[in-house]
Structure formats: C-alpha cells, structure tokens
Amino acid sequence: MKRYEKYADDIAELIRSGVLGPGARVPSVRYASQAHGISPSTVFQAYYLLERRGLIRARPRSGYFVNPSVLVQPAQTPREPQVSESTEVDVSELVFSVLDSIKDPNTVPFGSAFPSPLLFPLQRLSRSLASASRDMDPRMVVTDMSPGHPQLRRQIALRYMTSGLMLPMEELLITNGALEALNLCLQAVTEPGDLVAIEAPAFYACLQVLERLKLKAVEIPVHTHDGIDLGILAQTLERYPVKAVWCMTSFQNPSGALMPEARKRELVELLREHQVPLIEDDVYAELYYGPHAPKPAKAFDTDGLVMHCGSFAKSLAPGYRIGWVAAGRYAQKIERLKLMTSLCASMPAQAAIADYLEHGGYDRHLRKLRYALEDQQRAMLAAIGRYFPAQTRVSQPVGGYFLWLELPDSVDSLQVFKVALAQGISIAPGPIFSPTQRFANCIRLNYGSPWNDAAEKAMETLGRIVRSMLGN
C-alpha cells in the first residue's frame, strides 16, 4: 500500500468511527505533514483520494471538511427480542419465485445476491486458469481429489495465518462454493427433524438448506449493530435441544451486522458450554471497509466445535464455485460426506485460484474492491436519504454490499417487489429471510454494482413506489 493510501485509510477510519464527525475539519496539510512526517504532496494525494471517495470535500480557502453523513436512521431490528418457537421451514417456493424473476440481465440488480462481476479481475484469473491447467499433473485428479488441491489449501491457510488464525492444512476441505460446505456441515451434525438455531433475518439459502434436510429452525434476532442476540441464544439453548447454530458473524446477510470480536468470543464460549457446534458462514470476510480484517469466531475456537466456511465467490471468482470449510473435529466426517456427494471440486478452477493467490495480486484487488463497495454504499445511502420516506431506517454496515431497510409498517415489501419488478428493478423482499415470513416491511438492497445514472434513477423510482404505499 502506498504511503498516501495508508494516510487516507487512517483518516477514513476516524470518520467511520465518528472521531471526525460530519462537518468536522480534517487536519490541515501543513499540520498533517509535520505530525506524521510525510510530505505535503502525500497529504494532498490522500485528501484527493478521500474526496474522490466522497468522504471529505474542499472549501475554498478553508481546507477540507468531513461530508455530512447520510440522513437516514439506523435500522434496529429486532424491536422486541424474544425466544421463538421452533418452526418447520417451508420458504422455498417464495424464494424461488423471487430468484426466478430477477434473472433478467436487464433488470437493475438491487435484489441480486452477488456483487457485479465487473468488479472482479476475471481476465487476470483467466490467465491463471490457462497457465495452471497447462501445468497440471494429470494424476492429481485421483491423488488430490480429497480434501482438495494442496497449493490452494496452503494459500488459504496462509491467508488465515496472516489474519492471526493458525489453521492446520489438514482441517481444510475444498468444496463447490460455500453453499456446499454449509450443506455438508449441517448434514454432519443433524438428523431430519432436528432443531437448528438461525438468525432472524437469515440468509434465505440457509432456510432452503434447512428445508431440504428437513430440519426445524428457531430464530434468534440479529441486531444490525452487533449481530445475533446472545442473551436470547443462551435462553434458547437452555430451553430447546438445539443441534447446531448457523451464524454469519461478519457482515451478516441481509442485516450487514458485524459482531465485535468480544462478542464472537462470547458466542464461542456459550456454545462450548453447551457443546453445540457453530456453523460460521463467513463468505463476506474479505469485504471489510475498516483497516483490519475482523477475526472470525473460529479464531476463538479451542474445542474444534466451529465449522468455518469461506468462499472466493464474493471477493474474487464468482462462477468458479470454489469454497472451503475448516471443520474442526468434524473435518473427517465432512470430507467423507463430500466424497459421497460430489467427489471433489473442479480441479482447474482450484488450480487457477491457487495460482492467482500466489501471483495475481489478490490484496491489491481486494483493496480496490473494498473502496468501490464503500463508495457505492455511500451513493445508495445518499439516494435513500433523497428519495425514501423519512421514517425509513437503514443499516450502515462496515463491509459487504447489502443494505437492510425497515420501511414504515404499512408498507408490504412483497408488494414493493412486484411493482418494482414490473418497472425493471429487482429487490429482495423481507419475508424470504425468515421461515415465519417476518420482516414484511423490510427489503434488502444490493449496492454491489458500480453506481451510475440508471441506479440513481432506479432508487428514485423505488422511493416513489414506497411512498405511494404510505397513502400520502
């Protein structure tokens, strides 16, 4: 990272954490240059960058000031946390009807689950694919089938290591995307009819996996500021025979919640007491906006009870379908389930990603990607402020690419979904994120595409649709 980028990041972090509030003056070029021992031109470069990123603006003859933050209220799901009953899961029809309808590439993809593929280094990856597959030992098909491509597993273990998590390579199994990993994890620790604690709201694919495996769900509320409600989880574990907890601990889909490290540690400790395994879905791990990668709950796992699932689909190579799981004490069981289910993940795709991680400049790409996502978030938040009713509450996640909106109570998000789709805009309506189809007034918006006039206009249309449903 260049010096000016580093300084810009430091300032951005001060803004993000509220040290430098809206309207505050950022340190003058002369002051910053002296205080940090960097040249004035470096400071200028940093401020230009922050300006481009929309965080500060110059006022003639006065210096640089923090932009006013977006005038939207933070979301506060849930309002009255309480222990849920267990529920049969039967949400697939609704989810599929939503997903089917948003496949049209001409639709504005606010309802999509993916960031725009345009943000990924696909040409560079394609070169890795060509060279890795050319050099691939043909016998590896048989010898490395399971637990997966050795160089790829080594690269993943190295990345864990640099983020402070020592993970033996033996624990790592490569899968067909994180979704397969999550399926295998759940299958390893449950029988049909068993109860699993999930988040409310929860990623709909989680609900579908539960439905497919004929599992029951108990919903634990997620707070947009710090994640799953540990008090309610504790009560639930006392009251019900929960066989596993499924949790997205960083940048939860859809709420965007990031559990602070202390709370992740507390979660792992709680589950250790009850000897209940945690399935940690951490596919947005690399998409943090702050200066440091948040540690996963897996980092606090002393008992091998945490099955940590990751993927390259959201940060590097959508469509390659390469994910992994570090499954602790369940590693062998999951490896065997994988062999019985689909043998192994595509070898050239594994080899390509291994090559890219070693030679392709993954960290540089990630830095650009994070800036882009943070920018796009700012643009979407601003648009919400401009076009949506004032009562709208919205999450402001520090990673990922989803906003979670609570619309006024009278708004039916399924209705918003239908009307918006008819006008070429997709959204993800709240009820697909709950087995009990709660969150009727909530929607999830994807800001994972470069912002442009079409997006701005679509937000304006969406705002108009929502307001029309208020009856005023």
Next chain:
Amino acid sequence: MKRYEKYADDIAELIRSGVLGPGARVPSVRYASQAHGISPSTVFQAYYLLERRGLIRARPRSGYFVNPSVLVQPAQTPREPQVSESTEVDVSELVFSVLDSIKDPNTVPFGSAFPSPLLFPLQRLSRSLASASRDMDPRMVVTDMSPGHPQLRRQIALRYMTSGLMLPMEELLITNGALEALNLCLQAVTEPGDLVAIEAPAFYACLQVLERLKLKAVEIPVHTHDGIDLGILAQTLERYPVKAVWCMTSFQNPSGALMPEARKRELVELLREHQVPLIEDDVYAELYYGPHAPKPAKAFDTDGLVMHCGSFAKSLAPGYRIGWVAAGRYAQKIERLKLMTSLCASMPAQAAIADYLEHGGYDRHLRKLRYALEDQQRAMLAAIGRYFPAQTRVSQPVGGYFLWLELPDSVDSLQVFKVALAQGISIAPGPIFSPTQRFANCIRLNYGSPWNDAAEKAMETLGRIVRSMLGN
C-alpha cells in the same frame, strides 16, 4: 472416420460377435477389395490396424487369421437368482478404508475407479479452458447459473440427437459430476427410510449415496451378459414398495454388463406399469467397443420417468467434475435441489468443455480411447489366462474398463486386497459392491491404464497371491 478404419471396425465386429471365430481366416485382400469396392491398400491398412489391435495375425503366405480368444471362462453372476430382503446400507467404512489405501500414485491402480488420465486430451482441453474463459461473459455467472452453460447443454443435446435420442434442452441440468446428479435424483424421489432397488453387484458410490440419504436397498442380480434380472425385478416391484430403481444399463460397474436395447425397453416398460422412476447411471456410455453407441433406457422413456445421468469424467475430462442429468418429469424439482445444494457447476469448466465439444475433436479422441481400452482389456484377459487359476471366471465386457472376476469359492477377496496392497498393487474387493457384503470371492480389476511390463508383472503377482489362497 477413414475408410480403412470403417472396414477394420466391421471386421472387428464380426470377430467380437463370433461370426469370425478364433483361428478363422479373414477375407483375403483381393476378395475384400472386390466385395467392398475398396482399394487393396485400404484393406491392407485395415488389417495392419487389426493386427496392431491384437485381433488378427498374419501367417506367411496364408493370409490373416483371427487370434485365438483368451482362455478364461465367462463370469455368470448370479448363480441362484432370488428376490432379496431389503437391507439397511452401511458399507461406507469398508469402502473408505479401501479407497484411502489406494490413493498412493505408486500403486498399480487395478483398484482405481478411473481410467488413466494419460488417455485424455488434457493439453487440448487446457487450450479450450484458456480461450473459453477469456471470452466468457462475466454476467453469465448470474444469468446461466441454473440449469447451466447454454452452449454446453446445446452440445450435449446434439450428441444425444446424433445417437437417436431427441432431448429438449430444457430437460438438461449441468451438475458437479454424475455423482451429484445421482444424489439429486435419489433425493428428488425418496424420503429417508424408503426402499430403492439396486444392482447386485452395485457400484459402491451408489451404496454410499443410499447410506447418506438413509435409504434401504433391495438387491437385484446382474447377469454379466445382459444386465439386471428383469424377472426378479418384476417380482420385487410386486412385493415391495420400491420408490426408485438405480441402474447402470451400459457397461455396468463392476460387472461390465450391457443390457441389450430390447431389455432396456422392457425395463422402462416394467417401471412405467408400476410408475416407479428409473435412475439411469450412464457414465460409460461413450466407451463402447462396437460400431454403434448403445441406446440408453432413456431412449424408450415415453413417460418422463427416466432420470438419465451422464458425465465427462470417464471419457474426456476427469477432474473437471462436469456431469449432467436429463430428468424428465423431475427436471424442475432437481434443478431446485441443485440450487439449494451447490448453486451451479464451475463455469470455466463448463465453458471449456462446451468449447472442446465444438472445436476439439471429441469423436476422434473417443475412437482412440475405445481402441486403447479394448487393447488393454485384451492384454489383461490374456494375463488372467496366463497367471490365474483355471477355475477363475471373468466378464468380457464390450465397453468400459473393468473386468469382474469370480475367483474360486475358497478365495477371500478382502484377503487378496490386503496382501496385494502390501505388494504395491490395488484391486477392488467384491464386498464393497454390496450392502450385504456378498461377492466375497470376486474382485474388480481396472484396465484403464496403458499396458506395460509393470502391469504384466503385477498380474503375475496377483495370480500368485490368488493361487496361494487355494492351498495348492
């Protein structure tokens, strides 16, 4: 195909079908040239080819003669066909211990499930991978997730069409290899505890899938000459609530049995009467030695009851993990299960195979591959004749790359497995092919690797091990 290749194939077929018996004189060059209206040099080329393939040999001044066939007795599993009881499936531990032990690349791979990767055009495929991934539309990740890459599905449908089977593209879903397809098919039509009719012997992965899905099995005997016993299957369907039949109709693994088309038609008709779905595992479809591709049972399906599963793993691209299913009336259900399980198959791998099918010369590769496999079969049969006890019975399949051996009753194949492995030779012992661990005196041998001195020597060692167990 060249003219001389065509003529050579015709003669090979006459030898295979017994019209030209061992020692018979093949038509003289002059006669053949006149009768078929081809030049003498074309006939010579054909005979050279047949000589190289070990089918005929020249005797000085007398012409060409059919080589004596291999002196081994054909296998006749089963001896006393009868309706089985239903069984819980619990064979995985045994299977895994066998599979784990044969991963060493220095072991002679007679126990392997794969042909040698050296027989595949991996460099050509790698070029397809490079060019297809370079040209890939990034948006396809989202738009073509399910049911899969459109060009690939079109190419597969075209191949079906040329073999006389009209299959609408809409029915085709791309999967992570055939194993995932088979998993999804079974899951689509069963609940835990249900009963599935399988072959005896059956491919062990089938047993593992049943075990994973907590299904019960009823075993239907397979005759090495014409496949699953339809009489017994009919009785079983009368007597038990069978929810699905799983069948490898061509070159069954492990017996090598090919069901004649008439019997495939009969099978489909029988299942139509009972309205029981057929899961047709047809991964060896392209590995036929005769002049024509055998039709699958799917070709006779008028009711959408046949789920036909195929793969490129055994004929083109091991390690790419690209398979498919044409699932008739279950197509939508399976597509949704696939979305819930692993979203989609690796896109660059799909694009690469689509490109290769269009431009790479698949048929030329397959012709070479079939010759190679048939050659290798002949070499292994000859080695069995030389080294194994005379009471050994062996299948002589007209496709695939497995021989199924019935050793004398006193031989314990698990013991053979252990002793052979200690000497660096893997085999697949009979009991892993049955939920009731039958076939104690049977072994499956893989002849999918180019024949060489090491293979010959390994066969000699194996023969000695088996004979030592006869106690003489």
